[in-house]
Amino acid sequence: MLYDILIIGAGPAGISAGIYAVSRGKKTLILEQSQVGGIIGKVSTVTHYTALVPHETGATFAARMKEQALCAGVEIAYEKVTAVDLAGDIKTISTDKGVHQARRVILANGGTPRKLGIPGEDALDGKGMGMNAAKDAAAYTGKSIYVVGGADGAVKEALYLASFAKQLTIIHFEDQLGCIAEFRQKVAATGNITLRLASRLHGVYGREQVERLEIASERDGSIETIEDPGCGVFVYAGVLPNTDLYTGLALQDGYILTNDKMEASLPGVYAAGDIRLKQVRQVSTAVADGTIAAINAALS
Numbered sequence: 242m243l244y245d246i247l248i249i250g251a252g253p254a255g256i257s258a259g260i261y262a263v264s265r266g267k268k269t270l271i272l273e274q275s276q277v278g279g280i281i282g283k284v285s286t287v288t289h290y291t292a293l294v295p296h297e298t299g300a301t302f303a304a305r306m307k308e309q310a311l312c313a314g315v316e317i318a319y320e321k322v323t324a325v326d327l328a329g330d331i332k333t334i335s336t337d338k339g340v341h342q343a344r345r346v347i348l349a350n351g352g353t354p355r356k357l358g359i360p361g362e363d364a365l366d367g368k369g370m371g372m373n374a375a376k377d378a379a380a381y382t383g384k385s386i387y388v389v390g391g392a393d394g395a396v397k398e399a400l401y402l403a404s405f406a407k408q409l410t411i412i413h414f415e416d417q418l419g420c421i422a423e424f425r426q427k428v429a430a431t432g433n434i435t436l437r438l439a440s441r442l443h444g445v446y447g448r449e450q451v452e453r454l455e456i457a458s459e460r461d462g463s464i465e466t467i468e469d470p471g472c473g474v475f476v477y478a479g480v481l482p483n484t485d486l487y488t489g490l491a492l493q494d495g496y497i498l499t500n501d502k503m504e505a506s507l508p509g510v511y512a513a514g515d516i517r518l519k520q521v522r523q524v525s526t527a528v529a530d531g532t533i534a535a536i537n538a539a540l541s
């Protein structure tokens with residue numbers, strides 16, 4: 242099957258692109274390795290995008306995105322893209338389930354949360370370490386919770402988790418939280434949140450659960466050991482762009498370079514959302530990128 246437009250990724254950028262592509266009469270396929278929604282589909286609370294419903298969760302937001310796309314006639318296949326040939330007029334996309342071809346391709350496959358690379362991170366994954374706030378918060382009701390990261394996403398998840406935790410500690414490597422004023426004020430007004438600034442999580446230890454943490458000081462390099470059996474550690478240490486497959490494209494710091502039509506460096510190839518080099522990475526900008534990419538892909 243030869244598609245007019247093939248989109249990789251069903252996050253906000255890919256879904257927006259899909260809706261606009263079919264509205265232009267284009268035969269469109271979205272390839273998604275996991276679920277519709279992308280990163281925002283997995284968060285506890287979605288904030289600041291327009292027309293959110295009160296207490297919007299990632300899951301409810303993603304469900305509406307999916308429904309809108311399917312109602313619009315977007316075809317979504319749950320396949321992981323494993324190789325791409327983007328050079329010719331007809332683009333070939335290989336997945337874990339087959340091969341697809343299209344005249345235009347929109348790369349909207351976002352990023353992957355960065356790991357810390359510390360002792361215990363992999364061994365305790367899912368056993369108290371690297372948890373998902375939306376899914377796992379309730380299991381830590383009345384317990385200690387540690388959140389690694391001080392940017393908007395991290396602090397937003399911390400505010401949600403604090404409503405379950407006995408005590409919540411935010412571990413952040415800088416001297417101040419790197420989040421917006423709204424979240425900073427909410428943290429100050431939340432009685433059970435403690436800040437460990439200029440600090441890094443250095444290691445987690447235990448067998449079936451996290452028993453002990455080590456926190457390193459950025460100021461003097463000292464390491465403090467904290468015994469805290471059964472605590473939960475939630476990591477929001479940034480996101481790395483999923484561009485490993487795109488070796489033929491111009492990248493900067495791992496992000497895809499585009500012009501203002503969202504065209505990448507090869508003809509017929511577009512990029513949208515968090516995967517491209519840009520200043521602001523939010524749902525609103527991902528949706529806007531997807532719109533622009535699809536309209537231009539349909540015109541070209």
Ligand SMILES: Cc1cc2nc3c(=O)[nH]c(=O)nc-3n(C[C@H](O)[C@H](O)[C@H](O)COP(=O)(O)OP(=O)(O)OC[C@H]3O[C@@H](n4cnc5c(N)ncnc54)[C@H](O)[C@@H]3O)c2cc1C
Nearest residue numbers: 250252253254274279280288322350351394514515523524
């Ligand atoms: C903790 C956190 C909280 C946030 N909260 C907010 C918020 O409240 N409001 C807001 O506006 N923004 C928020 N953001 C930012 C927002 O989530 C992103 O800007 C947005 O999700 C980017 O959308 P995207 O479609 O570009 O990429 P993504 O959301 O990353 O989606 C990419 C999709 O591509 C798929 N994919 C990846 N590789 C492949 C492959 N090889 N084959 C097939 N599919 C693939 C992925 O499974 C994923 O579904 C938050 C970010 C974080 C980290």
